Amino acid sequence: MSPVGTRPRSPLPLRDMADTRTLLVEAVRRALDGMGVDASFEVVVERSARPEFGDWSSPAALGLARILRRAPAAIAAELTESLEAARVSRVRAWTVTPPGYVNAHLDDRTWTEAVLGSATDLEATGSDDLPKDAAAAAGKxxxxxxxxxxxxxxxxxxxxxxxxxxxxxxxxxxxxxxxxxxxxxxxxxxxxxxxxxxxxxxxxxxxxxxxxxxxxxxxxxxxxxxxxxxxxxxxxxxxxxxxxxxxxxxxxxxxxxxxxxxxxxxxxxxxxxxxxxxxxxxxxxxxxxxFWRQAFELLRESEAIVFVESGKLAGCWVMPAEGNDDEGDDDTKVLVKSDGIATxxxxxxxxxxxxxxxxxxxxxxxxxxxxxxxxxxxxxxxxxxxxxxxxxxxxxxxxxxxxxxxxxxxxxxxxxxxxxxxxxxxxxxxxxEVVALTPAAAAELGVAIEEGRDSVALSGRRGIEVRADDLLDRAIARLTANARDAAGATVVAAGAVRYYLLKFSLNQIIAFDFDEALRVTGDTGVYLQYAHARAAGILRKVSDDGQSIEVPSELHPAERELLHSIEAYSRALTETALALSPSLLTTYAFGLASAFSDFYEHTPAVVREEDAAMRRYRRALVAATRATLADALHTLGMAAPDQV
RNA sequence: GGCCCCGUAGCUCAGUGGAUAGAGCGGCGGUUUCCUAAACCGUGCGCGCAGGUUCGAUUCCUGCCGGGGCUACCA
Known part of the structure; x- marks a missing residue:
């Protein structure tokens, strides 16, 4: 386990997390203000579709063409001119691409320094560093x-x-x-x-x-x-x-x-x-x-529930349909059965x-x-x-x-x-949605699949199930062969099972399959933890010399994508919190791990970097990745092992 | 019947009102004197159908088709 794993989680230091996208949205907003565009117009800024377009792009001019009765390209040109004059920080250049996208090309040095600084803050965040956003004021x-x-x-x-x-x-x-x-x-x-x-x-x-x-x-x-x-x-x-x-x-x-x-x-x-x-x-x-007696009195006094004198629900207390109209018995819910027992x-x-x-x-x-x-x-x-x-x-x-x-x-x-x-x-x-068994999983459990169906519902009552403990035991057994020790296998296995159950959208039925759930390659919890261990391994071998970081004037494409992914963490977290949808965070974390694997494979080994300044910078990038990935893993309830 | 969910590549699934829709798995073919190969690279003309709204729809709306769920004096 990483030392970070035992540190209590504390809220993100949101006040210093002004990410590049937010800065750009604000810059475009100000530029549009100067062009007389109504404040109700929603400014969209998203990652550029292709690297040659830039880092971030806005289709604002496209949507404004109709409102301003001008050609999108002309609007984009004026917008770009305004943005150039405003000297937006972190932006090196603005370009326009047909049919009227405005693209921001980032200044690698200032942008990278900001991202690495934020990621370092992430690691250093103390418990007294409370956020100032509305979420905290919302109560419990x-x-x-x-x-x-x-x-x-x-x-x-x-x-x-x-x-x-x-x-x-x-x-x-x-x-x-x-x-x-x-x-x-x-x-x-x-x-x-x-x-x-x-x-x-x-x-x-x-x-x-x-x-x-x-x-x-x-x-x-x-x-x-x-x-x-x-x-x-x-x-x-x-x-x-x-x-x-x-x-x-x-x-x-x-x-x-x-x-x-x-x-x-x-x-x-x-x-x-x-x-x-x-x-x-x-x-x-x-x-x-x-509690129920009390609730019953409250409901009865406010006439939210009524006693049924006759008919098939005679003797029951029920809550009638919404709006007391004639929706029928369909939406009438029995709360106290005729035998007096509460449902x-x-x-x-x-x-x-x-x-x-x-x-x-x-x-x-x-x-x-x-x-x-x-x-x-x-x-x-x-x-x-x-x-x-x-x-x-x-x-x-x-x-x-x-x-x-x-x-x-x-x-x-x-x-x-x-x-x-x-x-x-x-x-x-x-x-x-529920978890169901694929035909393969059903077959493995010796459960017959109904005619015309492509999955089998779990049923504890019928013994059609995969016990949580058994699944974890199988995952541990699968991982033990390659693991450093038994404790390591257990930690990774638990994370793998968690990740598998979290990565599906909430309203997607999980078609449970043993091979898929126990797989150790590809889009799995193991992959994420392996990426973290790789990053930790580099940090073990390259120590921090404490000197200030100099960012090179030009980034390798893999470094660029990795930085974008690191920077996106704060937004991924807040969107996950807003949507209450864990799969947003698993998707993010896989993207971050993938970006790091890409960096790892396609750039020279950090440990062999001869130039001290370059080594310092690249180490900082790895450190930022590790800190961000560890934070994401812990928020997902997974361990962030330094070795696997 | 009414309400809810799903339909995207062979399979399992992401994704978004914006530029050429992605990943994993499986298949085939590659990468190891180099920080952990649990990795990486190559190979893919797929948004169920039909209308509508929009400068732009796979995304929003309506209808239809297919699959699942709920609609218990069970929980």
Missing amino acids: TLVEHTATNPNKAAHIGHLRNACIGDTVARVLRRTGHTVEVNNYIDDTGVQVADVVVGIRELGIEQQPGEPFDQYCSRVYIAVSARYQSDPALLEQRRAVLREVEEGGNETAVFVKDVARRIVNAHLATMRRFDIAYDLLTWESDIIGLG YTAKDIAYQLWKFGLLGRDFFYVPWEGNPTLMTTSALPQQGASTSHFGHAQRVINVIDARQAYPQRVVQRALRRLHHKREADNSIHLSY
Whole structure:
């Protein structure tokens, strides 16, 4: 591990990060002001399509042709003249290319000095160097992720959720946000009840050495199958759920204990991927502390929910469709079943109200199983103080797969009906698509593929899954052959799996394939970490002589691209934070690693550079790359090893 | 039926209202007296279809086609 890896992440020093693109946008803006162009005209500046055009180009003149009723080329010429007169820093020359692009050619010396300086700042950033942007003033963002049902081992679908949530939290923290991460434990739901029924009724024994979560997975599959042949068993499930809802009985204690042991297994699994939480929130505590009762009263008083007297929903409390029109029963959500038990969505509404501090109630909090950095909610006042820094968020991000879009809309609707419009608007369902198995992966698992389909959905209930721990173990095994040591293989393997699950767009279904997930070449986490190790290797061999850096007047094309990529980091980070989309950052990081590999292969070896000034400059370029890549890797939740 | 997502190269996927749409994998052919070859280089006429908006659309809008999901007194 790099020493940088152990340093706590601190926000970017945004005030000194004026990147070249921003300077150019401002310069073009000023020039257009002088030409009488309205301030509402959006100035676009982007990387030039081809190197011979320059470094940065703006199509502003194209869009202005119609507005100014002049030829684009003429506008571009005038714009260029104005820009030349303004003597924009870092720009060596302005050119125009048909049909009217204005191109900036950078002054390599001043531009490079600025980029290397920023990257050095990146490395030197201290924790007291707080950003001054609006993001930090926005208050706390609460991120809920993982929330795996506590009844089975975590599989790659759960791991995708956790990697997305953990990375989003890291990106937000890196860009100056205050973040609280919750992991919600649904310990009063059907799934955990199923396992309890199975343990009690099926007589399945835990094998010697078998992890508890894997044992429960077996029980879960078995009991699910048994329901088909023995529907009477479903009555057992109902009984368990009833007793859990009532609490204070032997079954409730047993369920809680099963959940506790599974949660520990999940925490251990996620820990292997460097995923951690601030707070475990238990559904049973939401019930036990009367959160739902309170939420129910609020909803009833504001008439957001109504009691159904007749029809197929007779005896239920429901939230009617938006706008109380005649959309039909389609959009009517049952919150309290006719047997008096609240649905999952109902409890989620209470939880969401708590997240914003709108419930007027709070949990009690205690450390989780002696863990000093992880807290858990509690319903028992004698165990802890009720005053806490948890909850009371200004923004809530729920990382939940796309299949739950509807219930998430219901939660938002509930906030609106309670006249919490701002909180409803700040309730973000960070939706992502599921992980499915390719035919090849299904075949490897011995799972039949349905006629006419090209993928198989994961199903813990049916045992169609790839366990997160198993995937990591396979990745470790794959990497151990080439790794320096076992610890190195573990770190790289975890990063590789994380990268694989993060690089897809959120609304893209991951077609999971073993060969693809375990590959160690090409667009993989291994490639990024290898690039970092190469850079670190150079820095080990070429020491910093402490003298000031002289940038050559002309750059090698590979150096130029590398500098552009380094400079783009700040923007990649802020855009990732804005879009809440980790794949933007993986794409960026791969681009940076590629640019460095290109530099490495196509320019002379830095360690053999004879000229001291040149060696100093090129070392600084490598150092800037390493610092930037390490920062990106850590923000993605990956290690930045100095050697692999 | 209604709502949501997807459709880009053989495969898996990026990408953007702007100039000649990219990467990885697979295939074929190369690179190692040189900082780690987990690397690099060469080899590719592909934005589902049809309209519309625009100076400019793969990107925005509408319709259609194909695939997936949601629409439970499950979570």
